[in-house]
Amino acid sequence: MKIAIAQLNPIIGDIENNAENIYSVAKIAVEKKAQLLLTPELSLCGYPPKDLLLNASFVKNTWTQLQELAKKLPGNLAILVGTVTENPHAYREGEKSLFNSIVLIENQAIKKIFHKRLLPTYDVFDEDRYFEPGKESNFFQLCSNDSNSKSIKIGVTVCEDLWNDEEFWGKRNYETNPIQDLVKNGVDLVVNLSASPYSIGKQKIREAMLKYTANRYQVPVIYTNQVGGNDDLIFDGNSFAVNKNGEISLRAKGFQTAIEVIEYDQKSQDLQTSYVANFIETEEEEIWSALVLGLKDYAYKCGFSKAILGLSGGIDSSLVTAIAAEALGTENVLGILMPSPYSSTHSISDAEALVNNLGINSHTLAIGDVMKAYDSVLSPLFKGTEFGVAEENLQSRIRGNLLMAVANKFGHLLLSTGNKSEMAVGYCTLYGDMNGGLAVISDVPKTRVFSLCKWLNRHQEVIPHNVLIKPPSAELKPDQVDEDSLPSYDILDGILDRLIHRHQSIKEIEAAGFDYNIICKVVKLVTRAEFKRKQAPPGLKVSDRAFGTGWRMPIASRWKLD
């Protein structure tokens, strides 16, 4: 019995087109002789729909589209479609008004509706905000088209439903474990429909977890994931299947749409090995693929075809330019060089080398005269004060204005180029270099920016060599380098990792071998920069703790980490 897996890239809220895409893959699935088609979680409206769910007409419209879709789907194919459904008992029982559901369509009719049971409400997830958890075990019988075969019993799980194997995690994440219920009910196969966002190394965890679970319960599992970028989140796809011994029997390519088919063999009661894409070897390749997809989809889904960014000759803007060239095409990237009297010669020559290496368009807008104009307006107020942060920021903001002027004039998407280390300690200018519609590498620490560039240069020079070896500098005053104000990036990133990703205390970080005073300085900078991060553009998430939707910190707070 053949089962098709559709790794789809929906646009949030574009219900009609998402339905059309499901229809298209259903036809392909039939051609491939599949009897069941799996689509990702909320495949009809896209994940995450967020507060669109608060509109009654959104929910109603989704349901109408689902009914339309059901009518035209091939009759000889069973399909699981992810969608939102209403909870009829909400008001009477004091429950949430919606379910995160999977609808089984068979013979052009809605046959069964399953509700997601475990609702994530951590990091970027807010599912308790909208949904009531399902209470029932979700399974159905799939009859074979082949009269010689029996029907099989399929357990349906939605994303988080499978993330509660207390043996694998060493603790319970939720009170119930849906797969245990399904196994008790004697299912032959478990399918999981997911919208699981990418983070570094996550696919390794997913596969390890499902191998463990499949083997533990001796049940094969097929995992179907959404693919594509939605604002800060990048869904990596990487759909896969494990047989009952916990061996990988299918893996779709990551970071692209895909449709794959796998055979459930009735005799062995197990999955047969199908297409198994290579596992992406390096974290650099993973992150690169994620960022390219994230930028590409943000631009496309927001209606932009061209991007613009400032080229400082530094490593951050160089990396973002390379990502943009890959995502949008070199002809669609415009780099703007904006030298000031404080700019080094290499800031120009390195930026020009990058432009040549990539073959993008560029333009130079010198900012000296605008600086002078501001200085003369401000001089009566600033009389007697020293050159300082106000003047440094002003240069960055002049550049930010020029970039926005060009972006507005030609309808380009402005990309901001700050990295995670800068965003963490506030070594960036609000309304200056932070300007942009998308912060492409704001979840990538500086040390990783270096390793990504080195990886990118593995076959030939993409990022100019000099960019990789010169000391990072904002060049906002003469002879400035980042390490005047910050610890070296190795040390800074080490502290930030412990502080941000591992929630460690100063004492714990000190015990890992870092200097107490440096830690305290970093902690202070991170806390103070909260107001800047509050106003940052969406930044592509590649870590398990990004400064975005899942980072919810008070600004006016006075907690002192100890």
Added chain:
Amino acid sequence: MKIAIAQLNPIIGDIENNAENIYSVAKIAVEKKAQLLLTPELSLCGYPPKDLLLNASFVKNTWTQLQELAKKLPGNLAILVGTVTENPHAYREGEKSLFNSIVLIENQAIKKIFHKRLLPTYDVFDEDRYFEPGKESNFFQLCSNDSNSKSIKIGVTVCEDLWNDEEFWGKRNYETNPIQDLVKNGVDLVVNLSASPYSIGKQKIREAMLKYTANRYQVPVIYTNQVGGNDDLIFDGNSFAVNKNGEISLRAKGFQTAIEVIEYDQKSQDLQTSYVANFIETEEEEIWSALVLGLKDYAYKCGFSKAILGLSGGIDSSLVTAIAAEALGTENVLGILMPSPYSSTHSISDAEALVNNLGINSHTLAIGDVMKAYDSVLSPLFKGTEFGVAEENLQSRIRGNLLMAVANKFGHLLLSTGNKSEMAVGYCTLYGDMNGGLAVISDVPKTRVFSLCKWLNRHQEVIPHNVLIKPPSAELKPDQVDEDSLPSYDILDGILDRLIHRHQSIKEIEAAGFDYNIICKVVKLVTRAEFKRKQAPPGLKVSDRAFGTGWRMPIASRWKLD
């Protein structure tokens, strides 16, 4: 038996000082012969602590401070302190790791811990993200100091615990109703410890609800609320009590800290009437008080004593200036006039009149020369294009840069002055007039800005008369007025209210008498402006649906409202 109510204004995470404040009010409570002191929800760490709760050391430190506090509190006073506590069964049972708790301290020891049962997870609330709901009915016996009196049984509820009277609401909001349990357990009195943020008319709802509940169950209720601004949220205090017949027997003044005492009479088994502050009569006075407190606390809690803002001579900046003068003192407000060649004469004279009316400091920075400098840098790129949005935005961004330069130079807090109608339709410039540490009136629609200014002028002219009567204009090109691009504000605000606050569809709004094409235009503008709102400063929340923490919309989305 006397009970004291402490309407406290904690700083988020400033545990040591918050504890010190609780200690101070405990001494006052003893002087006033109270036997029980009530403090707000999470009074020890402040509400909402948000992701600070994810730090183990934050939770541990809070607990340590609580124990220190217990030791020094007066022995003859029982105290209910709001704090976070650990859930020891979290990992075993798959529960959330924390509780939102109330700790009963008696005779300098922790006697009992109660857990909040109903956890709000809508609008700005994320309590399911951190907390496990309490499952038990929360009550304790309070022994009288007077040997002639009996002890009384007190039911403890935390904020949301009381917001589930299915008769009052006409529906259940949660499955359980804590007050029903308490009444079954025979409590004599219910106390509610809250951190309930302000929105227009909310106190009316709170009082109506608790009058209904008290009367329904024939049990008196004392409601203690947090006061003060925390980022976008303004807590209004307005603590009050209702006797068992549902009559108001105490009301503390709103928008300020307070300590009040009320007598529980053992004979009548009811509360005796105590101090009842006047109910604030007009919505304008309410909103004004909220915005003044919100701005004052944001500045204070972030460490600013002075504010700066741009004065355009328009009604929005005029209102924000008046709020800032009231919140921080006239001597601490610096208004900057930034005329351009497109500025009208009245834009200067009206701003000057405002400066004179309020007695604040001001300075003029003409932007014409800076505009010319940008024009000449951009002219090679912009050759052959028409004057348009790029050029309009540039002026706004020059002003934004100048304001930030002055703010950075002197350490002032920049206030942004955009109203909710503008923020909704994107009639504002990102990195321009949207610049600021706090958006003071970004939750106040334009029509309400007018009514607030008229209210402010009720005794004498604060906002210059001409500001109130001239047509609103951004003055970014010759003879521009807002109504060139937008419907009249009466119509716009009517549509926005239905769209944003009532989640209505286009059909429903049309049925209310608005023009179909205008509605469609507004819907489109609101959807498109999502990327701007994403990067807006925190805005003081005064409505039940603000563009802030509680507004979670996708940017790259294509839903079409119908």
